[in-house]
Every structure is written in C-alpha cells, then in structure tokens.
Amino acid sequence: MSKENVKIVGFLCNWCSYAGADMAGTARIRQPAQLRIVRLPCTGRVDPLLILKAFQEGADGVLVSGCHPGDCHYNEGNYHARRRLEVLARMLPALGIDPARFHYTWVSASEGARWAEVVESFTGQVKQAVGGGSVSQTNEVDKMV
Amino acid sequence: MRIGVFVCQCGTNIAATVATDRVVEAARAMLGVIHAESIQYTCSDPGQRAIIDAIQQKDLTRVVMAGCSPRMHETTFRRAVQRGGMNPFMLEMVNIREHCSWIHPDIDQGTLKAIDLVRKGVARVRRQAPLSGSTVPVTRAALVIGGGVAGIQAALDMADAGIPVTLVEKGPTIGGNMARLDKTFPTLDCSSCILTPRMVEVKNHDNIKLIVNAEVDQVRGHIGSFEVDIRRKATCVIEQKCTGCMICQEKCPSRAPDEFNAGMGESKAISIAFPQAVPLVAGLRKEHCRQFVKGRCGVCQKVCPADAIDYEQEDEIVSGAFGAVVVATGYDLYDWTGSYPTYGMGRYPDVITSMQYERLLSASGPTGGHVRRPSDGAEPQQVVFISCIGSRDESVGRPQCCSVGCMYTAKQAILTKEHIPDSQSYIFYIDIRAAGKGYDEFSRRAQTEFGALYIRGRVGKIYPRGGKLIVMGTDTLAGEQVEIEADLVVLATGLTAARGAGELARKLNISYDGYEFFTEGHPKLKPVETNTGGVFLAGACQGPKDIPATVAQASAAAAKVIGLLSRGELETSPVVAAVDRNRCVGCFKCRDVCPYGAVEQEQLPGGRAVAHVIDSLCQGCGLCNVACPPSTISLKGYTDNQLIAEVVEVLR
Numbered sequence: 001m002s003k004e005n006v007k008i009v010g011f012l013c014n015w016c017s018y019a020g021a022d023m024a025g026t027a028r029i030r031q032p033a034q035l036r037i038v039r040l041p042c043t044g045r046v047d048p049l050l051i052l053k054a055f056q057e058g059a060d061g062v063l064v065s066g067c068h069p070g071d072c073h074y075n076e077g078n079y080h081a082r083r084r085l086e087v088l089a090r091m092l093p094a095l096g097i098d099p100a101r102f103h104y105t106w107v108s109a110s111e112g113a114r115w116a117e118v119v120e121s122f123t124g125q126v127k128q129a130v131g132g133g134s135v136s137q138t139n140e141v142d143k144m145v
Numbered sequence: 146m147r148i149g150v151f152v153c154q155c156g157t158n159i160a161a162t163v164a165t166d167r168v169v170e171a172a173r174a175m176l177g178v179i180h181a182e183s184i185q186y187t188c189s190d191p192g193q194r195a196i197i198d199a200i201q202q203k204d205l206t207r208v209v210m211a212g213c214s215p216r217m218h219e220t221t222f223r224r225a226v227q228r229g230g231m232n233p234f235m236l237e238m239v240n241i242r243e244h245c246s247w248i249h250p251d252i253d254q255g256t257l258k259a260i261d262l263v264r265k266g267v268a269r270v271r272r273q274a275p276l277s278g279s280t281v282p283v284t285r286a287a288l289v290i291g292g293g294v295a296g297i298q299a300a301l302d303m304a305d306a307g308i309p310v311t312l313v314e315k316g317p318t319i320g321g322n323m324a325r326l327d328k329t330f331p332t333l334d335c336s337s338c339i340l341t342p343r344m345v346e347v348k349n350h351d352n353i354k355l356i357v358n359a360e361v362d363q364v365r366g367h368i369g370s371f372e373v374d375i376r377r378k379a380t381c382v383i384e385q386k387c388t389g390c391m392i393c394q395e396k397c398p399s400r401a402p403d404e405f406n407a408g409m410g411e412s413k414a415i416s417i418a419f420p421q422a423v424p425l426v427a428g429l430r431k432e433h434c435r436q437f438v439k440g441r442c443g444v445c446q447k448v449c450p451a452d453a454i455d456y457e458q459e460d461e462i463v464s465g466a467f468g469a470v471v472v473a474t475g476y477d478l479y480d481w482t483g484s485y486p487t488y489g490m491g492r493y494p495d496v497i498t499s500m501q502y503e504r505l506l507s508a509s510g511p512t513g514g515h516v517r518r519p520s521d522g523a524e525p526q527q528v529v530f531i532s533c534i535g536s537r538d539e540s541v542g543r544p545q546c547c548s549v550g551c552m553y554t555a556k557q558a559i560l561t562k563e564h565i566p567d568s569q570s571y572i573f574y575i576d577i578r579a580a581g582k583g584y585d586e587f588s589r590r591a592q593t594e595f596g597a598l599y600i601r602g603r604v605g606k607i608y609p610r611g612g613k614l615i616v617m618g619t620d621t622l623a624g625e626q627v628e629i630e631a632d633l634v635v636l637a638t639g640l641t642a643a644r645g646a647g648e649l650a651r652k653l654n655i656s657y658d659g660y661e662f663f664t665e666g667h668p669k670l671k672p673v674e675t676n677t678g679g680v681f682l683a684g685a686c687q688g689p690k691d692i693p694a695t696v697a698q699a700s701a702a703a704a705k706v707i708g709l710l711s712r713g714e715l716e717t718s719p720v721v722a723a724v725d726r727n728r729c730v731g732c733f734k735c736r737d738v739c740p741y742g743a744v745e746q747e748q749l750p751g752g753r754a755v756a757h758v759i760d761s762l763c764q765g766c767g768l769c770n771v772a773c774p775p776s777t778i779s780l781k782g783y784t785d786n787q788l789i790a791e792v793v794e795v796l797r
Contacts, residue, residue, distance in 0.1 A: 007796055014216070015676050016656065022214045025243025033254040036261055036795035037244055039215070040783060041720070045767030050788055057796040070651055073676065074766035075740045084771070109676065110658035116248075 003131035006060035008123060010037040011046045013078070016067035016108045023112030024119075031116050032123040035063065042066065043104075044077030048088040055097055061126030064104040065118065071108065078106070100129035148267060149180040149205040151196055152241075152259075153187035153212030159246040162255040168211065168241075171260040175267045179203060188218050193225040200229030207231075207273065209266040211239040211259065217667070232275035234719065234782060239266035261795050268790040276719035276781055281761050283369040284468040285710050288313065290361055290649070293321020294692060295684025295699040296473035297343050302703035303471075304352035308710055311465055312347060313375055314357045318422035319344050321475050325405060325500060327507035327514075329692055330556040331587035337421060337509065344423040356463060358428060360645075364470075364652045367764065368679030369715040371467045379458040380428035382415070386453035389425030391417055393445035393454070401433035403511065407478075407500045409519065410511025415445045415454075419509060427453075469679045469706040472663060473699060474649060476640040476685040479535030479543065487606045488531075488636070494519040495614055496607060496634045499530075499553060506560050516564045518633045521612070525568065525632030528561050529616045530554045531604050532574040536639025536689075545660070547639035548689040551578045554637045555588040558597035570597040571629055573604050573618050581691065600627060607634060640689040655680050662688045673702040681705050720782045721763035722770060728777040729755035735769035735778045744769060744778075 012018040018039050024031065040046060043066030051062050064085055072078040085104040092099045103122050107115045150172040154160035165183040172181040180203045184192045187210065199205060208231065210222045215238035223233035241259040249255040285308060289300045292314030300312045312319070323329075324344075326336035347353050362376040399414035406412075414434040417427050427445075435442035436456060446454040478500050482491035489496050495518045497505075508514035518525050532554055536547035551574065558570040572591075577599070579585040591597045604618040616629045642661035650657040655675040656664035663686050666674030673681050683699035684690065690698070709715075722735070722743075731754045736744040741764055747757035756778060758769075767780040776785055 009792055009795060018214075019216055019656075019676070022216055022240075022243040025214070025245075025247040028247050030250060031248045033249045033251070033258050036258070036265065037240070038265070038788065038791050038795075039240075040767065040788070041780070042766040042768070045770060045780060045783055047771045047785070047788075050785075050792065053789055054792045054796065057793050059792075059796055067656075071656070073654055074764060074768070075654065077740070077766045077768055080738060080768055080771075108658070109656045109664050 002127040003060070004127065006034050006123070006126050006130055007058065008035045008061040008063060008126055009054045009059045010035050010063040010065065011040055011043070011050070012037050013042050013066040013073070014039055015042075015073035016071065016106070017065035017115065019109035020107040020111045020115040023109065024116045027112050029113060029116040031119045034123050034126075035119055042072065042074050042077035043081035044072075044074065046081055046085070048084050051088060051102065052095070055101070060130045061101045061103070061122060063118070063122050065107050065115075068106040068108055098129045100125050146177040146207065146271060147179050147203065147205050148177040148207045148209060148270060149196070149199050149203065150175070150178055150209045150263060150267065151187055151199075151211065152181070152183045152263070153192070153210070154183055154185050155212060155242055156186060159212065159242050162246045162250060162252050163241055163259045164252055164256045167256050168259045168263055172209075172263050172267070175264055177207070177271050178267060180205060187212055188221055193221075196222070196225050197229035200226065200231055205231070206235065207270045208236045209239060209263060209270055210236060211241045211263050211266065213242040214240045214244070232277070234276040235270065235273055237266045237270040237273065239263050264794045264797065265791045268794040269787050272784065272787045272790055273782065278717040278719040279760050280714040280716050281369055282714050283710055283712055284371075284466045285309070286311070286465070286467045287469045287471060287706050287710065288371070288373055288465065288467040289471045289473060291315070291321070291473035291475055291643075291684075291686070292319030292347075292355070292357070293473060293475040293684065294323040294340060294343075295475065295686075295695045296321070296471070297347055298696050298699035299471045299473060299683050299703045300353055301343065301346055301350065302700050303706055304350045306703075306707045307352065308707065309352050309354070311354045311356065311375075311467070313359050313361060314355070315360050316418070317358055317380070317426070317428040318418045318424070319347060319355065319357065320421075320423065322500075323692060324419070324421070325407065325503060325507075327503050327510075328556060328560060330552040331581070331583040333556070333559070341421045341423075344421070348423045355424065357424060357426075359463070361649060361652055362462060364654075368709075369468050371470060371679065373465055373467060373470070375463045375465065377461045377463055379460050381431070381454060381456050381458050382427050382429060383453045383455055383458070384424065384426050386451045387426040388451050388453075389417060389427070390450065391427070392448050392450065393427055396444050396448045398442065398444060399433050399435045399438075401430055406504045406511050407498065409497075409501050409504045421509075429454075468710045469681065470653065471681045471683055471699075471702045471706060472649070472653065472655070472686055473683040474643040474646055474686040476689065477643050479639040479641050481534045481636055481638050484541040485534065488604070489607055493607065493609055493614060495632065496636065498636050498638045499550075499557065500638070502557055502635045506557065506564065514564075516561065523632065524565055526565070527629065527631045528568060528570045529614075529629055529631040529634045530558060530570060530572045530637060531634065532572065532637045534636040534638045535641070537575060543639060543660075545639075545689065546578060547637075548578070549691045550637040550639065551588065552581075552584055552691065555579075555591040555597070557635060558591045559595045562595040562597070570595075571631075572597055572599045574599060574601060575603070581693065602627070640685060643686065646686060653677065653680050662686065673698055673705055679709065717761060718765055720765040720780065721760050722758045722765070722767070722778050722780050724756045724758060725777040725779070726755050728775055730775055730777070731755050732774060734772045734774065738768045738772045740766065740768065
C-alpha cells in the first residue's frame, strides 16, 4: 500500500546539491512534486533536531543532501554532517520513526540527473513507508519529542 | 512588518505551470504581507522598477521574490531592493522555477508547491535582520596554475595590467600541449611560431614570477586573501646557474622516455624538454638516472660548465599571498590502450595517437618533421585516421565530444598530403563537427584539395598482416564493409582533464564533474568563475576546447581578476556566525569544529571567557551553530528560528 499525498522536507547545501537540483530543473527533468527544499550553506548546518522537528510537524519524509565527501565547500562540513546524520538515522527506530522515511546522500552541482533519481526513489520509498501504516508512528514521535 | 511579495512569471517559464495569480492571491493572506503582485519578467528593468516603486510607495520593509533560483539572480534582486532603500539582506528569494515550474508539468501541483514555497519565504524573511558586512583588504597579486596557452595568456593579460603574477607550472617548461603541436587549424599557423614568443614574454615580464616543476601544495584563505604553498620539486639542477647549454643531456649515459615527444623517440635522464623551452633549464628525472638507480655515475656533474648540478637538492616550499587564482591546468589525452582491445591496446607500434603523429609531423620532433612510422621507419603511403577515440563513446564511459578531434584530424590529413604527396588518407568519423569560424571550409578543403577520403562509420578491428595493418570498418552511408591496408593508423584520442585535477579542485574548494573537469559558476553567465569566490577558470580544465576558445576564456578570466583586484578592499559576506555573550557557557565546542579558526576566546570584564567570532575569517558554514549545546552561537541569515519557521510553514 502506498500513500500518495506525502510531504517531504529536503535540506540541501547551497554549493553542491541545491545547484544540482537547479541543474535538474534547467534540464527540465520531471520529478515528484512532494519535496519542499530548504536551502542551507552546508549540510554541516543541519541540526539533527531540525530533522526531528520536521517529523514532529508532520513530515512524511526528510531528505538531506550535500557535497560529496572530500568536496565540501567548507572543507569538512559534510564530514560533521555525516557523523551527526548517521547517528540520527540509527536513533530513529528508537523514536518510533521508520528509518525509511529519512535519507541522506551526496549530489554534486553537476549531477542534475542523479538528483532527479534521488527525489524519485526517495519519494517512492516514503510513500511506501508511510502508506504501510506508520502514520501512527508520527504520533508516537509527537509524544516523545 | 510590511512585506511585499513579487511572483515572477518569467515569460511562460513559470507561468505555464504555476498559476502566478493564485500564488499572489495566497500570498496576500500571509502574515505580514501588505503587497503582492505578479510580474512578467522581474529581472528586467521595468520588473526591478516595479519592486523599487512598491518599496517606496508602500513603505515595504521586507521583500519576497518568487522566481528563478537564488543562485541565478539573488545578487540582482539584493541590489534592486537596496536601490529601493532597503537593506539588501531583507530580500528572500524563493525558487519556483528550477525547483518547481520546470519540473512539475501539472499546474495544480506546481501552484500548490509554489504557494508552500512562498509561505516558507515569507516566514523566513519575517525573522530576518538587516545585515551588513565588513571590509577586508585585497592582496593585489594573482596566482596562475598551469603554464599552457591558457595560463600564459591569463598571466600576460594580468601582468600587462600591472598586477604581480606568479605562474606555477607542473612540468619543466611552460607551453603546455600547444607547444607540442606542429600546426594549428584552421589557418595552419605554425604552433611554435605563435606560442614561443609568448613564452619568452612570460619569462621576461617584470610582473611575472615563473615557477616550473612546481605544484600547489596547500591553499588557505579566501577571495582577496589566499595564502598558497607551492611545492617546487627537486630536479637536481640549480635553476639560477644552468645556462641551457645541454652538454649534460649530450653526455648523459641514461636513456629515458621522451615525454615531450609523447613517447616517440628517446631522451636522457637529464634533459631539456625541447630547444625552445622556457625556462631553458635542464632537469633530472631520478627514476631514470644511473646516479640514483645504481648509486654511481656523476657524469652530468662532471661535465656541467656552470656547476649547476646538485644531487642533494630537495623539494622546496614557496609561499605566496594572492588576491585571486586562475586555474589553467588544461588537459591530458585519453589513454586509449586500456579500453580498445580490438585496436591492439598499444601492441601494434604503427597504431599511434594524434599527439604522437603531431610530433612526427613537427620539424622539432624526433624525426625532424619527416613522417616515418615507428615500426620500421618507412614512409607511410596509406594513413588511416579514426575519430572519437575516448570521446562520444558510451562503451568506454566517455560520452562527451572532445570538440577538437574533427578539426585536428582534418589538419593532420592535410599535413600528411603536404609531407607525402603520393599518400592517401582515410578518415573514419561519426559526424564532422566543424562549427567554428572557418572550420567547415577547412575540413572541406581536406577532402577537395587534399583528397582525404572520409568514411562515415566505426572501425571494428585492426590487425597486422605482412607489415601492414588491416583496418576493418563499416561505411554506414554506403552500407558496406570496408577493409583498408594501412601503413599507419592515427587515433584521434579525446581530451580528459589533466591528471590530478580532482585533487587540485579539492585543495581550491572548487566543483568538478564526473570527468574531473572543473565546474563553472554558471554555464551561460559565469563561464570563467567558479563557485568559490576569487578562483577563476581558463581553458580546457573547464571542458574540452580549442585554442581560440581557450585564449578567449583566459583573457576573460584575467579581466575578472583585474576587476577584482582593482578594488582596494572587498566587502565580506555578512552571513557569519555571532555569539550571544550573555548565554555563552564558554565550552568552545564552536572553536573545535570551526574549519577556519574563526572562533577565539574573549575575556569578559568579569573574568568569564566566552567565544568570539572573527568576522573576516568566518565563511558562514554554520557548523558551530549545530555544535553549540545551548544554541548561543548563531549563523546570521540561517538562524534556528528561521529554519524552524521554514520547516513548519512547508508542512502546514
């Protein structure tokens, strides 16, 4: 079963992934319309609490994307992000959130096509996860956070 | 709070799939919005005028501009609101084009998403404070990385404008790939004749410091103020003493591959790349030298009349301060030997690359300009050229056009006929791409005047038979198999990014694509900029291109640097972190994570130590903001409140 009307928040770094998403747009690559992108200077600015806040506010999915490891505009921001996000990803089940609703990845400024694939596949994954009955889990999160 | 919302139609780019009137209507109902309108082309003069008029007539204090990507026009609109009398950072751009109208064909979906995004922008700008940057002095000096024709052009243009330039070249001489070419298309200009005088100009220019055998080791700092460590590799030759007499090369007993001649012919372990090298200084390659391999020789040291040989020489780090950097690292030829098994993978000596053929054609090459095939030194009669080796070939993972292969192959066919009048050239091609000025005429001349036979199709196999190479291919226009008994096969190998390009990009913090070509700031409007302020691109390091395009881009990059360095100081981005002293607990986690050393300890009058951000060092990444346990250090323009508000509004 899959829920169609989902909402997904994306946290994208300005230098790589936001530019990659721009490139996908410039190339007119059609993408699912459920994603809402928040632009940040760096994935290192993504506070894990911000992601939990998004789930608490009813996000069906949260996507984080930055520069490839080694290519961070700020040298090491995405390394910090990777550690924080990896810990968060492992904590999600304990918070009652299906980890399939969260994903972090790296998309460079020249990877427009790859960005579109990420949006496509993650949207599908979230629809499946949420449609599978984990809407109630969101309420669980509300209680816990 | 008086917010104005402007929804750009961008002609039909947005309006076709986002109902801008519905977005305007929705915006009017948002908290704080007192003005909303839709404009056909907001970035145009009347469009910007409309924003300024609204600011002044309705006393707007904040503006949300929904249109293209902020990466496209944020600066444009910041300037516009500033002209209207507002602080430029009280503008928020909402991307309803690249992230919405262009990717969602359904107008309802597109409109709903656009409204969500505008709501997010309004919420964000409501929490925005006016920002202003400080100024930092600009170091009036430029670094050029790479001494090919791009680097030479950029260096000379900047030096002529009075800017002190340091030109760093990885190899022993400047000149790059162009110095190895015999002639250039479409005019058949002698490559050396047009390049070597420019090389000499570089050497003699008062404003240019040339460092060869050197690579960038480390880069610190930012636009206006880079600090760069340059590693000058040991060559066992004291550059100041060497007179370029070449006696060492003559007497050296150790043979070594001739890199300048693309492996055609032999050189010595100590050598000068070619007689017109700049600087004209010998260099020793330890891996081929008897002194280093066997531990005894010393011939060059004995014969050198200038006492310039120093076997103990070590790498040296030269540090410099620069306001801007031009990257001009050029290209390497695609290494075909690993991926074309049916062409022999390099086993047949008479299957050579176009650059090797170029050296055979050149009067300064290993055969003195007499075309002799490598296997037996015979003059070839039947020469087959194969286009698109390692370019436009998905099967080897190189889909891009090398942009010069068609033209240099036509040139080489013409030169073949000039060198060997009774020869016959065959050219296997996919398409003939001859889009430049005079290019199509040139490639037609190869056929009509010089009798080159163009065969549209691929070569399936090459194999040797009785001193000849049998080239089996398909003529897709005639629909038949072709078999040619060739004396020599020349592969038009494509262009790849220079080896180590990715590593350099990481040092400079610039973006690059999957092929390690550097990414320009914008494909149309910022062709020589990068995403990193103060770092500019010139030539084939950005993508395959020919000499005229390379030179044009190099001059463009130089113009950008001249413009940048003509300012005495630069305004820094006000998007920096700031500490709330009253709430700071002095744990200094912010200082630990800062990649720029921008956080220092500040002693308050009461003796309490708190964090303090040095604005001129902070680059605005926001790492500290997340690391701070009580959230007292905050990135201006991306505060927790702003980000939370954005999240809440898009999920409403």
